[in-house]
Amino acid sequence: MKRYDMIVVGAGPAGLxxxxxxxxxxxxxxxxxxxxxxxxxxxxxIHKFFGSKEHKAKIRGFKIGEELLxxxxxxxxxxxxxxxxxxxxxxxxxxxxIEEHVEHVxxxxxxxxxxxxxxxxxxPGWTLPGVIGAGAAQTMMNLxxxxxxxxxxxxxxxxxxxxxxxxxxxxGCEVVALADAAPRVGGYGVHAAKVARCGVPFYLSHTILCAxxxxxxxxxxxxxxxxxxxxxKGTEKYFEVDTICLAVGLSxxxxxCDMAGCDMEDNPAKAGFVPIVxxxxxxxxxxxxxxxxxxxxxxxxxxxxxxxxxxxAAAVRMGFLxxxxxxxxxxKQKTALEGLRxxxxxxxxxxxxxxxxEEGVAISKNLLEHGFVAEEEIERFPGVTHRxxxxxxxxxxxxxxxxxxxxxxxxxxxxxxxxxxxxxAVDPEVSCSGCGMCVASCSGQAIFLVDxxxxxxxxxITMPYEFLPLPQEGEKGIALSRSGEKVCEAQVVGVRSAxxxxxxxxxxxxxxxxxAMKARFFRREDxx
Amino acid sequence: xxxxxxxIGEYIPAPDDDVIVCRCEEITKGEIxxxxxxxxxxxxxxxxxxxxxxxxxxxxxxxxxxKGIVARELGIRPNELREATGRAxxxxxxxxxxxxxxxxxx
Amino acid sequence: xxxxxxxILGTYKKGEIVPFTFDGKTLExxxxxxxxxxxxxAGVMVHRYTRKEHKPRGIFCAxxxxxxxxxxxxxxxxxxxxxxxxxxxxxxxxxxxxxxxxPDKGERK
Numbered sequence: 001m002k003r004y005d006m007i008v009v010g011a012g013p014a015g016l017x018x019x020x021x022x023x024x025x026x027x028x029x030x031x032x033x034x035x036x037x038x039x040x041x042x043x044x045x046i047h048k049f050f051g052s053k054e055h056k057a058k059i060r061g062f063k064i065g066e067e068l069l070x071x072x073x074x075x076x077x078x079x080x081x082x083x084x085x086x087x088x089x090x091x092x093x094x095x096x097x098i099e100e101h102v103e104h105v106x107x108x109x110x111x112x113x114x115x116x117x118x119x120x121x122x123x124p125g126w127t128l129p130g131v132i133g134a135g136a137a138q139t140m141m142n143l144x145x146x147x148x149x150x151x152x153x154x155x156x157x158x159x160x161x162x163x164x165x166x167x168x169x170x171x172g173c174e175v176v177a178l179a180d181a182a183p184r185v186g187g188y189g190v191h192a193a194k195v196a197r198c199g200v201p202f203y204l205s206h207t208i209l210c211a212x213x214x215x216x217x218x219x220x221x222x223x224x225x226x227x228x229x230x231x232x233k234g235t236e237k238y239f240e241v242d243t244i245c246l247a248v249g250l251s252x253x254x255x256x257c258d259m260a261g262c263d264m265e266d267n268p269a270k271a272g273f274v275p276i277v278x279x280x281x282x283x284x285x286x287x288x289x290x291x292x293x294x295x296x297x298x299x300x301x302x303x304x305x306x307x308x309x310x311x312x313a314a315a316v317r318m319g320f321l322x323x324x325x326x327x328x329x330x331x332k333q334k335t336a337l338e339g340l341r342x343x344x345x346x347x348x349x350x351x352x353x354x355x356x357x358e359e360g361v362a363i364s365k366n367l368l369e370h371g372f373v374a375e376e377e378i379e380r381f382p383g384v385t386h387r388x389x390x391x392x393x394x395x396x397x398x399x400x401x402x403x404x405x406x407x408x409x410x411x412x413x414x415x416x417x418x419x420x421x422x423x424x425a426v427d428p429e430v431s432c433s434g435c436g437m438c439v440a441s442c443s444g445q446a447i448f449l450v451d452x453x454x455x456x457x458x459x460x461i462t463m464p465y466e467f468l469p470l471p472q473e474g475e476k477g478i479a480l481s482r483s484g485e486k487v488c489e490a491q492v493v494g495v496r497s498a499x500x501x502x503x504x505x506x507x508x509x510x511x512x513x514x515x516a517m518k519a520r521f522f523r524r525e526d527x528x
Numbered sequence: 529x530x531x532x533x534x535x536i537g538e539y540i541p542a543p544d545d546d547v548i549v550c551r552c553e554e555i556t557k558g559e560i561x562x563x564x565x566x567x568x569x570x571x572x573x574x575x576x577x578x579x580x581x582x583x584x585x586x587x588x589x590x591x592x593x594x595k596g597i598v599a600r601e602l603g604i605r606p607n608e609l610r611e612a613t614g615r616a617x618x619x620x621x622x623x624x625x626x627x628x629x630x631x632x633x634x
Numbered sequence: 635x636x637x638x639x640x641x642i643l644g645t646y647k648k649g650e651i652v653p654f655t656f657d658g659k660t661l662e663x664x665x666x667x668x669x670x671x672x673x674x675x676a677g678v679m680v681h682r683y684t685r686k687e688h689k690p691r692g693i694f695c696a697x698x699x700x701x702x703x704x705x706x707x708x709x710x711x712x713x714x715x716x717x718x719x720x721x722x723x724x725x726x727x728x729x730x731x732x733x734x735x736x737p738d739k740g741e742r743k
Binding site: 034035036046060062117118127128129130131132133135136139140141142144145146147150170171172215216466467468470503 | 635636637639640641642643646648667668671674675679680681689690691692693694695696697698699700702716717719
């Protein structure tokens with residue numbers, strides 16, 4: 001029987017990071033993944049990640065996947081694809097289907113990093129072709145280059161629903177509405193804001209009543225729900241769509257842990273049925289570890305750190321790393337993990353209503369209820385200041401663990417400080433060169449450069465732009481507000497792209513100066 | 529959920545009873561609700577009684593949905609219900625492959 | 635519909651264009667891409683009709699988990715088309731129920 005120092009099940013962010021750490025210490029590691037491509041969901045993530053610079057923030061997910069694979073490969077990690085682990089037994093043996101047979105493999109340590117599966121909701125017509133999971137939409141457009149549909153309704157306002165809505169528009173689909181049964185937007189406000197300013201209406205407290213169509217989806221009816229989730233009569237709204245995309249949460253895919261005999265718990269704070277693990281990710285069975293979404297739904301950034309911790313712990317257990325060296329490394333990773341588990345969206349905050357930021361600023365209610373910060377709310381946030389000449393306007397209004405903007409400014413005009421969740425503030429004493437590095441560095445696309453008065457009655461706004469076709473300098477179009485409504489006419493006066501911007505183009509538009517703090521997006525004249 | 533004498537009342541038809549829950553075996557919400565009233569109080573029993581989660585996909589989509597429906601019918605929280613037993617094979621696999629262990633050469 | 639150029643991903647690396655048949659009709663797709671993607675590009679939404687209710691199903695999860703997109707491929711039923719790479723000359727058929735049996739070959743079960 002084949003034997004490895006470590007068997008990793010799942011080649012996603014957690015599994016790859018664990019394999020990398022273990023292999024660095026000299027362990028002989030194999031990673032099995034049931035898919036034809038490694039990387040888990042990373043290769044479908046085309047947005048820039050949040051977090052700290054040290055932990056791959058502002059790098060797009062698929063790039064992180066490429067980096068991890070290269071690193072694992074260089075360290076001699078064996079990654080076996082199309083390898084379906086069908087059984088895991090307490091004596092640390094697995095059965096894995098490879099090609100047309102089953103192999104039995106023994107591991108001195110095993111890491112389960114099987115990730116999550118998508119939750120679904122039922123409604124009449126939910127089995128019709130055209131009703132798809134958000135992951136399916138990402139797979140189609142980001143991996144295979146095909147549009148999931150022309151007109152899409154998204155259900156779910158968590159980060160997946162928001163991010164995928166934006167990606168659908170980047171691919172060229174029209175997102176006709178975003179609905180969620182919850183009364184408040186579940187995901188990051190900045191993700192919601194970039195969807196809303198493209199003109200997607202948010203329907204909170206709305207659920208799908210039925211999908212229409214005989215052989216495939218031709219339309220959808222949504223309706224408003226009351227506090228007891230009952231549909232309020234007369235609130236039905238019909239949309240002509242060919243695709244309904246469901247993004248209603250994820251569940252840990254932990255059956256393998258259960259089968260191995262690990263102690264399990266059904267913990268709503270971890271979003272489902274998970275193995276009970278200690279701070280090293282070790283389950284109740286010594287030598288069997290779990291990391292990433294399988295042990296509690298979180299972001300890919302935390303999955304990567306959990307994976308590293310488990311890899312280090314396995315190396316210590318097997319004597320490939322001294323206890324002292326392991327402890328030092330563990331402490332470093334633990335600090336980083338704790339840093340990510342802070343702020344308004346930390347695992348412990350699930351379901352809690354927040355009224356104020358850490359700085360004591362009242363949060364934007366409109367952002368939670370409609371997906372964008374209202375004009376009368378935006379001024380109270382520390383990133384929004386006014387001065388003569390060009391300067392950054394940072395519309396970052398929630399405490400999330402993210403700080404790349406702080407280092408982006410070569411003149412250090414953006415301050416977050418040591419607490420990674422703090423809202424970025426603009427230092428009015430430092431001049432702005434208008435280089436745009438902050439605009440491109442913001443994973444939430446929440447930074448704008450504004451010159452509120454150019455002296456000729458106009459103002460200029462520079463915004464991040466990630467759509468095609470790219471508007472041309474001189475082109476006329478329409479400026480849209482934070483809610484995606486028409487504000488005024490606008491003219492493109494600059495289009496910048498640079499390697500350092502990583503595919504985010506910087507679009508500068510000119511509008512009448514009274515719209516300097518209203519115009520936040522540009523629509524080409526020939527667009528819908 | 530071992531309390532077999534638990535009173536859960538009569539089965540009352542609901543307007544969404546005919547919505548499919550288990551996509552593979554085409555089991556409706558109403559069938560699952562009725563099964564609870566027939567005395568199937570655990571997820572393992574429901575699975576054996578109705579074949580929910582026993583079709584081609586092996587419960588990938590409906591496991592969580594079934595759990596929610598059964599819990600609601602019993603008047604408890606979903607996390608109070610024990611998961612149905614997990615067994616190998618974890619994924620659909622053809623019997624001819626399952627029965628074919630790789631020959632050891634070394 | 636294929637995405638010609640993506641603002642972040644640029645153009646997609648695709649295999650050569652190959653013919654395959656869907657219910658006897660010749661279609662084209664890119665070799666190596668999932669059969670379901672080639673069908674989607676050709677506008678095919680319905681992959682199968684269910685056993686009990688004879689309801690249409692198509693792509694749902696697109697990663698081989700939900701098994702909704704299964705079809706009869708080269709005579710073999712229950713093939714997950716979303717993770718089966720397209721090959722030139724493949725014979726892809728709508729699946730009725732859970733077997734390879736086609737409706738014109740007698741009574742549907």
